Amino acid sequence: MLNMTNISKVYRSEMVQTHALRDFNLQVNEGEFIAVTGPSGSGKTTFLNIAGMLETYTGGTYELDGINVGKLTDNGRAELRNQKIGFIFQGFNLIPDLNLYENVEVPLRYRGIKTAERKRRIERCLEQVGLGARAKHVPAQLSGGQQQRVAIARALAGEPRFLLADEPTGNLDSLMARQVMELLESINKDGATIIMVTHDPELARRAQRNIQVVDGQICDFKLYQGGAEQQRATAGA
Amino acid sequence: MFIHYIDLAWRSLKRTPIVSLLMLLAIAIGIGITMTSLSVYHMMSVNPMQHKDEQIFAVQLRTMDQDASWWTVDNLPHQLTYQDAMNLRQSPVPFRQTAMLKTGFGVKPDNANIAPFMEVARAADSDFFAMFEVPFAHGGPWDKRIDLQGETVAVIGAEMNRKLFGGGNNVGKDIVLDSVAYRVVGILADWKLEPQIYDLNNGAWGNNEQLFIPFSLLPIEELKSWGNNNGWKYEEQKTYQDKLNSEVVWLQYRVELTDKQMQQDYRDYLAGYIKQQQQLGRFNRDDAQGDIKYISQWLDYREVVSDDNKVLVGLSFMFLAVCLANILSLLLAKFLKRAPEIGVRRALGASKTQVFMQHLVEVGMLGLAGGVLGLAIAQLGLHLLRSGFSRYEQVAQMDLTMWLAAPTISILACLLAGCYPAWKVCRTTPALYLKTQ
Known part of the structure; x- marks a missing residue:
């Protein structure tokens, strides 16, 4: 489903070149829940941005659902991103002027979905994250956890096949973090x-697969048999 | 999506009210000043008979002796002598032709409640009305026969008809002009021909006459000239006949030549006429010649739009450019401040084109609002011109074209100024802001 082969990303300035990713190889199958961990500056977010087509890569091949991303135009990447990928950010990244309904509506508008269908999806997604009654509120009226749930609802509204989460619980307390994690599961x-980037080893263990990135390369990965459900069961015991 | 962009633009403008107001004022003032000067220029340069532009011609003859010159750029007088006008009237070439004189009378109304008044009149041939498409409400022009024999008949304008008779069909009634009774044969509908292409000597606007009489009455009634009289040599004029025989130019002459062949034939005719007159002892110069100029050539030649007006329009557009430069910098600052939000939108699937369009719609709305406010400022400017300078009374106006041009220019100018900021913001790398927002 997602196939990265020898992906490299080099940031160049006048003085230095920084290799954010080098020979990065990863294959992700449909339905997987992958946690990406690693020290700060190791290239986790760069990987996530390239996976989400928010950044271009310097070398290698990236295929998403059999489509060679490197051959797409900017508009083509935007369309693919809109149709297949949902994003959840550490800082929520809700648009402050828009209420919850309108925030969730943003990706649907860019996809050209009709009003009635948009309404159905938005209401369903807000209900799913437990905020159906607060559709007319603006983000500033919500707690951090609630804002992250809105961001999840926004990511879900497009019914994406891929959800890319960059430290989705990084700005939340432990209770909120647990709620968000349960929602993702x-x-x-x-x-x-x-695919979730996280610093939290406990959250990483709840994923099916754990990839550790160091110096722009995958240095290790662990496969947790049974995945998240088993982790929850273990935690409960 | 367009309506959504409008909604986003409205929210964006409301979000930064001070900056939005500054930009609105900048474009409105720029448009207001530009439209004021442009409207005057437009009204001055309008050709009221565009559809017959290359069919109606002003006739000129270089009549002076060898050592005399005229003050015009082509050394040709604007008007003709009486003897030349009378001779040219014999030409069979033109489809229509008319000699003209701006004259005037004391009008004595039948109605005792209306005081006598002075009225400008135009002596012309009957072709005048058809040539300049003057509309009649009642009756019509006098007969061709009268163009030759002279008869005290008149065509009056709608305004004069209302003034003298209270309106209605008054064909057949008499009006008294300088103690002579003239029978009304035609009454015009409301009519305006500006600039007054048939006679630009005494201003191009606001001079359409309400009273027309046959040119053939000129020697009979010894009609006085209320227009320009110019000569190139001293001639003693003791009698009216002296003036008719003189080399004084004081008559306008227009011909309607409907096709190229007719125009060439008329040029040939003028050349032949000059040779004939030279044999009679007139036109004593090597470069004696005649010329015909069609309407737009004539308007240009007579500098109906002065160089001052052109410079003023240029300056006002430069001022608009300064306003746009200010708007550009304000837009750039505003849009780049919004880059994090754009990063989110790009991450959620907005293409560069969609982001670009969203911002262009915002500047377009700003342009529309600026255009509307600019129209109000332009109206104020035109009002000040009209009240301050009487010569601008007729031209400091806005016609439909200008009403539509104001918002159009404003929107286009704003789009021009907004292109770079919109392009800049749509090229921001979304990933740059998503982590840091």
Whole structure:
């Protein structure tokens, strides 16, 4: 489903070249929940941005659902991103002027979905994250956890096959973090493929697969048999 | 999506009210000043008979002796002598032709409640009305026969008809002009021909006459000239006949030549006429010649739009450019401040084109609002011109073209100024802001 072969990313300035990713190889199958860990500056976010087509890469091949991303135009990448990928950010990245309904509506508008269908999806997604009653509120009226749930609802509204989460619980307290994590697991159970960047080893253990990135390369990965559900069961015991 | 962009633009403008107001004022003032000068220029340069532009010609003859010159750029007088006008009237070439004189009378109304008044009149041939498409409400022009024999008949304008008779069909009634009774044969509908292409000597606007009489009455009634009289040599004029025989130019002459062949034939005719007159002892110069100029050539030649007006329009557009430069910098600062939001939108699937369009719609809306406010400022400017300078009374106006041009220019100018900021913001790398927002 997602196939990266020898991906490299070099940031160049007048004085130095920085290799954010080098010979990065990864294959992600449909329905997986992958946690990406690694020290700060190791290239986790760069990988996520390239996976989400928010950044271009310097070398290698990246295929998403069999489509060679490197051959797409900017508009083509935007369209693919809009149709297949949902983003969840550490800082939520809600648009402050828009209420929750309108925030969730943003990706649907760019996809050209009709008003009635948009309404149906938005209401369903806000209900799913438990904020159906607060659709007219603006982000500033919500707690951090609630804002992250709105961001998840926004990511879900497009019914993406891929959910890319960059430290989705990084700005939340432990209770909120747990709620958000449970929500992501539920979404994964419903069929979405999730790649989550995190610093939290406990959260990483709840994923099916754990990839560690160091100096722009995958240096290790662990496969947790049974995946997230087993982790929850273990934690509960 | 366009409506959504409008909604986003409205929110964006509301979000930064001070900056939005500054930009609005900048474009409105720029448009207001530009439209004021442009409207005057437009009204001055309009050709009221564009559809017959290359069919109606002013006739000129270089009549002076060898050592005399005229003050015009081509050394040709604007008007003709009486003897030349009378001779040219014999030409069979033109489809229509008319000699003209601006004259005037004391009008004595039948109605005792209306005081006598002075009225400008135009002596012309009957072709005048058809040539310049003057509309009649009642009756019509006098007969061709009268163009030859002279008869005290008149065509009056709608305004004069209302003034003298209270309106209605008054064909057949008499009006008294300088104690002579003239029978009304035609009454015009409301009519305006500006600039007054048939006679630009005494201003191009606001001079359409309300009273027309046959040119053939000129020697009979000894009609006085209320227009320009120019000569190139001293001639003693003791009698009216002396003036008719003189080399004084004081008559306008227009011909309607409907096709190229007719125009060439008329040029040939003028050349032949000059040779004939030279044999009679007139036109004593090597470069004696005649010329015909069609309407737009004539308007240009007579500098109906002065160089001052052109410079003023240029300056006002330069001022608009300064306003746009200010708007550009304000837009750039505003849009780049919004880059994090654009990063989110790009991450959620907005293409560069969609981001670009969103911002262009915003500047377009700003342009529309600026255009509307600019129209109000332009109206104020035109009002000040009209009240301050009487010569601008007729031209400091806005016609439909200018009403539509104001918002159009404003929107296009704003789009021009907004292109770079919109392009700049749509090229921001979304990943740059998503982590840091």
